[in-house]
Each structure stands twice: as structure tokens, then as C-alpha cells.
Amino acid sequence: MARKLRITVDHDVCVGNAMCETFATNTFALNEERQSEAVNPDGDPLSQILEAADNCPVSAITVADAETGEKLFP
Amino acid sequence: MVASTNSRISDDMFTDEVIADPYTYYGRLREEDPVHWNEQYSLWVITRYDDLVWLTRHNELFSSAVFKNDPKPPYPTIYDSDLGLYEFVREYQSRQFIQHDRPAHLDMRKVVHGYFTPRSMEEWRPMVRDAIKDLLDEAEERGSMDVMRDFATPLPLLIIAQMMGVPKQDRPYIREVAEKLLYVGRGEPWRMQNFSEGIREMIEYVTPLVEERIVNPQDDFISVLARGEREGVFSREQVISNSSLLLLAGHETTINLLCNGILSLIRNPAQWEMLREDPEGMHVKATEECLRHDSSVKSITRIAAEDVELRGQVIRKADRIRWFISSANRDPRKFPNPDDFDLTRWPNPHVAFGAGIHHCLGATLVRVEGQEAFRAFAERFNALHLDTTEELEYQPSITFRSVKEMPITWD
Numbered sequence: 194m195a196r197k198l199r200i201t202v203d204h205d206v207c208v209g210n211a212m213c214e215t216f217a218t219n220t221f222a223l224n225e226e227r228q229s230e231a232v233n234p235d236g237d238p239l240s241q242i243l244e245a246a247d248n249c250p251v252s253a254i255t256v257a258d259a260e261t262g263e264k265l266f267p
Numbered sequence: 268m269v270a271s272t273n274s275r276i277s278d279d280m281f282t283d284e285v286i287a288d289p290y291t292y293y294g295r296l297r298e299e300d301p302v303h304w305n306e307q308y309s310l311w312v313i314t315r316y317d318d319l320v321w322l323t324r325h326n327e328l329f330s331s332a333v334f335k336n337d338p339k340p341p342y343p344t345i346y347d348s349d350l351g352l353y354e355f356v357r358e359y360q361s362r363q364f365i366q367h368d369r370p371a372h373l374d375m376r377k378v379v380h381g382y383f384t385p386r387s388m389e390e391w392r393p394m395v396r397d398a399i400k401d402l403l404d405e406a407e408e409r410g411s412m413d414v415m416r417d418f419a420t421p422l423p424l425l426i427i428a429q430m431m432g433v434p435k436q437d438r439p440y441i442r443e444v445a446e447k448l449l450y451v452g453r454g455e456p457w458r459m460q461n462f463s464e465g466i467r468e469m470i471e472y473v474t475p476l477v478e479e480r481i482v483n484p485q486d487d488f489i490s491v492l493a494r495g496e497r498e499g500v501f502s503r504e505q506v507i508s509n510s511s512l513l514l515l516a517g518h519e520t521t522i523n524l525l526c527n528g529i530l531s532l533i534r535n536p537a538q539w540e541m542l543r544e545d546p547e548g549m550h551v552k553a554t555e556e557c558l559r560h561d562s563s564v565k566s567i568t569r570i571a572a573e574d575v576e577l578r579g580q581v582i583r584k585a586d587r588i589r590w591f592i593s594s595a596n597r598d599p600r601k602f603p604n605p606d607d608f609d610l611t612r613w614p615n616p617h618v619a620f621g622a623g624i625h626h627c628l629g630a631t632l633v634r635v636e637g638q639e640a641f642r643a644f645a646e647r648f649n650a651l652h653l654d655t656t657e658e659l660e661y662q663p664s665i666t667f668r669s670v671k672e673m674p675i676t677w678d
Contacts, residue, residue: 205614205616206614206616208620208621208622208623208626209323209324209622209623209624209626210622210623210624210626211623211624212376212380215373215377226324227324227325227623247384247386248380248381248384249385250380250383250384250385250626250628250630250631251385251626251630252385267386
């Protein structure tokens, strides 16, 4: 079974660039404010989620293992 | 506020007063008429922070294809005899990826986006540091510095030239052509002559570099654009237009951040002391506050893609809009004591880089250069002083906040 992830998007920082939504379509979606939310942490393979986080132009996304707390990004 | 409501707000945005101090003029609009119809230019002027953020994030309502979709003649007016040049300018500018809407914009941005991620931009930090050290060593040996000419221009030019893979000796020429391209934001009726000349020269300069990268890709940014052509996302003309866009945008905005930031530090000695006492701890916050307080880019334009109601006004489809970053970043509804230059502001959600899908591609690079520059100044100099008794002069641009010269001394 795939590991459970804890994904956060810092809304003090997120500018709604929406690149995360492009790289991990099922994981991220823009909310009413047009800021990104991790709507489904299991939405996409880990590699795609990490690519989405890496491509955030303002480093708003963190990814960690939900069970162990291990930091996966940054 | 009460005293000013009776007098009409002038629609001329190129007066000496507005160019010297945009904050008073756009601040008054922000408080009295935040969705202002500028009759003189047939233009909506948007000045509040919340409105700017809302507009930038609703890209489906506001087209970025401004040159292509603006049905009206340029503002301020240009010479009738230059309308042919304007058509040439329109066609060229329309090839830039920033002048596109989704879905084309997304395809184009994806080609270039990965090059500019925060992690990959970190790799440039050591080179930025070295370049700053060399420039400041040279200034100290000379015993004088015009921040604009001797520091803020050569630094980002060196970095972007390296990134784009253009030869070192061509940097002064690139700046010379770039200065003609900056007429995009000017008001003179003859401005299309300089602007179009800059475009022709840039096409002539960039074309052989692009042709070479198509055949022989390197790890530079022109090769990234050339790959976009091979993948069928860009035409050759678009690769050329975007290469020249990145050459210009990759240094002009940073020049302004460095000059305007150092000026703010000179004018606010307590903040300068705070940075000097802890350059390592403060250089990131200082850069964000410099970006907010006296932003490099004053305004951005769009064309309404459909009828939109905003604060009781109806913006009609095809109306043109200009929103003012410099006013939004001083909006008291968002930033307490917005006119104060305060390095401790945090978080600092300024909109110096815009927002939404068109958020500045090079934002991280600008930040790295600003952070290292402000840190280096604070580590090296005890105090900075303007070396002139005259008021600093700014370029008469509606788009860029650019000082013409900035001589300083130090001790």
C-alpha cells in the first residue's frame, strides 16, 4: 500500500500560480480564493506530487509522511 | 481626504509629479475611486490590493493578450505616421508567452517554468555572490559608485547573460537595445520609433543564437526555448521573441529593485542599522519589504474577456484595464502603516510579482539577487549617503519605477 502523505499549502505564501494543479491534477485544486488546496493527498503518485511541490514558484508546498513525519519536500 | 474629494483627479499619468511620486496620485485614486475610469486613455485604473489579487487570479475574465486584443489605439496617443510601426510592435509582442491566455499560455509556461524553480535558482546564488563581490571591490577601488550604472545594471545583466548563454562582451549592447524596448511603458508620441528599433535590433541579435541552439542545444535558457520549438509549442518567431523578452525582463526589474531598495535603506537609517546588525537574519525580510515598498513594476495591463462588475462599475468586454502594483502594495487595508519602510513585516504578501497564473516567472532569481545584494551592502558599508543634493529623477514610464542615476558615497 502506498504511504500516507501529509501535504500542506501555506496560504500566506500561495499566489495561485496553479502549477501544482498541472503537475498533480488529482491532488491539488484551487479553492474559491484561487489558492491551492491539497484536496486529496493520495490523488497522484508520490513522484508527481513531489514534482508539483518543486515547481511551486513560491515554495508554498510541504510534503511529509503522515505516519512517520519524515519530510519528503522540501 | 475630505479636502481632496472636491477636486477632480487628473487623468494624465505622465506628469512630473506622478512620475516622481506615484504613491500620492495612485493612493488618492485607491481611496476615492478604486475602480477609476480614465477618460483620457479610455482605461480602467484599479488600485486596491484585494481587487488586484482578485483580478490576477481570475485570468479567465481578463485576457493577457493585450497587444492582440486591444481594439483601441495606443495610449497616450502616438503619431499617426507611426501606426505602421505600432502594427509591427503588436505582432512581435503578441508572440511572447506572457501575452497569451490559457490553454496556450499553460503549454508555453510549462516549457520555461521548470528552469526557474526556487531550487534550481539556488544554484545561481554563489555566482551572484561572486559577481556582487567583484562589483563592490571595483567600486571601493574607484572610491565612487552610481548604484544604477555601476552596480544595479551590471549585476543582473551578467547573470541573465550567463543564463541565456550570450557572450560576455555583448552585455553593454544588450543593455543599449533593452533601453529602447523600455519605451513600451513611455508616453511620448514618437515612442514607437525607439521601441520598434529596439525590437528589430533584438531580433537581429538573438536570431543567430537561436539558430545555433536549435542545432546544438546547450544547458542555457535559449536552448530551453529552442526545445519548445522542437516540441511544437513555439514557432521560431516565438522563440526569438521570448528570448528577447527574457533578456529584458531578466534584468530590468532587478535593476529597479536594487536601486529602489538601496534608496529606501539610505532614507531609513534605523532600518539600515537593523539590517547591518543582522544581515544573515534580515536579508530575506529586507528584500521582501524593498519589493513591497517601492516596487520595480508599477502596473500591469489586461483586456476584459467578458463583462465584469467590480465595486458597482461594469467593465465591458474588450475594455482595457491597468492595475497598479505600487498602489496595492501601499493599501492600508492590507498593510498597517503602508508608507513606512519596515523590515520586520512578516508575512509580507506584497504583489510586486503579480499573482495567479502569470505570477512573474523570474521572481526567485530577482529575490536571490536582491537578498545577496542587500546583505553584501550591509556587511561591507557602515553607512550609505546619496551623493547629490538634487531630487532623484525617474524614467517617465507608466510601467517601470526606474531612477535615472543614483550616485552614493559610503563610510
